[in-house]
Amino acid sequence: MRTLGGTTFRDCLVVANPAAGSIQDDTASRVATAVARSGALEGPLRLVRTEGPGHAAALAAGDPAELVVAIGGDGTVSEVTQVLAGTDRTLCALPAGSGNSTARALWGDRSCDEVTDLLRHGRTRTWRIDLLRLAELDAVSVLGTSTGFLAQVLADAAAYDGVLSGIDRYYAAAAGLLSDMPDSPTRVSVDGAVLSDGPTSSVAIGGGRHRARAFEFLPRSVLDDGLLDVSTIEHLTGEATERVAATIPTGDHLDLPGVTYARGREVVVERTDGHPLVAEHDGTVVDVGPRLTASVMPAALTVLTVLDRPRP
Ligand SMILES: Nc1ncnc2c1ncn2[C@@H]1O[C@H](COP(=O)(O)OP(=O)(O)OP(=O)(O)O)[C@@H](O)[C@H]1O
DSSP states (O other): OOOBTTBOBSOEEEEEOTTSTTOOTTHHHHHHHHHHHTTOBSSOEEEEEOOSTTHHHHHHHTOOOSEEEEEESHHHHHHHHHHHTTSSOEEEEEEOSSSOHHHHHHHTTOOHHHHHHHHHTTOEEEEEEEEEEEGGGTEEESSOEEEEHHHHHHHHHGGGBTTBOTTHHHHHHHHHHHTSOOOEEEEEEETTEEEEEEEEEEEEEESOSEETTTEESOTTOOTTSSOEEEEEEEOOOHHHHHHHHHHGGGTTTTTSTTEEEEEESEEEEEETTSOOOEEEETTEEEEOOSEEEEEEEEEEEEEEEETTOOOO
């Protein structure tokens, strides 16, 4: 029997989001066929489609399948992760959304078709990765959480719905923000020590190295080191904004003035003026008060990744 990286699964649930940014009409059936032909399934495969927000989580909670394949973007993967966190069930995340940053952390630059081929040929293995627990939200995160710039980009991108498609909405929103960066009085503490305190444009905590697919906010992050990475960027204007914006795509911004980077088990972000933070996790904007606490959940999620992925 061929297996998915030496592992077989009793059964499989394929959850496809038909509204995800880059999904095609036949994506879900092609992925289901690939898993069925991998030889890694001992029992049945069930294919279901989501009908709206929250449905992917409900479907994963209502079906005990050992392997859950999520076809969609970061939002769909995050919903399934809420259910699979801390269990022995395995998540396989296919990049079929707009940003697909979580899938990028697992599969690199591979397309949905290329990952489907890996599944068909059993060229995958399981991997236990860390998650973030977000105390005030009573949620977990796989990709990461942020306040300021990234969250504001996601909030502003809604204005381009129906005008631009997919990731172009994020780029348009980001371009609009660069001339007026967030300027929030914010304190960030890592394991009880203050990392930064003052007017802040961005706080990113992860999780995944990339956000909005192309931006490497946390270039040193490792998904299974039992630690969270955090980077803060103080309030920027003019040329300083341009320098940071030009270097984030390659993760070369860390040595620029106003940028901090650290690692730890717990990160606390506080608005020191008492206003609510503008926050998101896994690419979805969330309502949170003036405080956000992220703590690491080591090895809390089993995922599929590339069989020959180099081990750091
Ligand atoms: N049938 C549906 N119709 C409309 N929206 C849906 C449906 N099923 C799920 N959704 C919602 O679609 C939204 C977007 O999903 P998702 O994040 O997976 O894709 P994306 O936004 O294209 O990708 P990314 O988050 O990677 O940029 C989520 O809020 C999800 O709850």
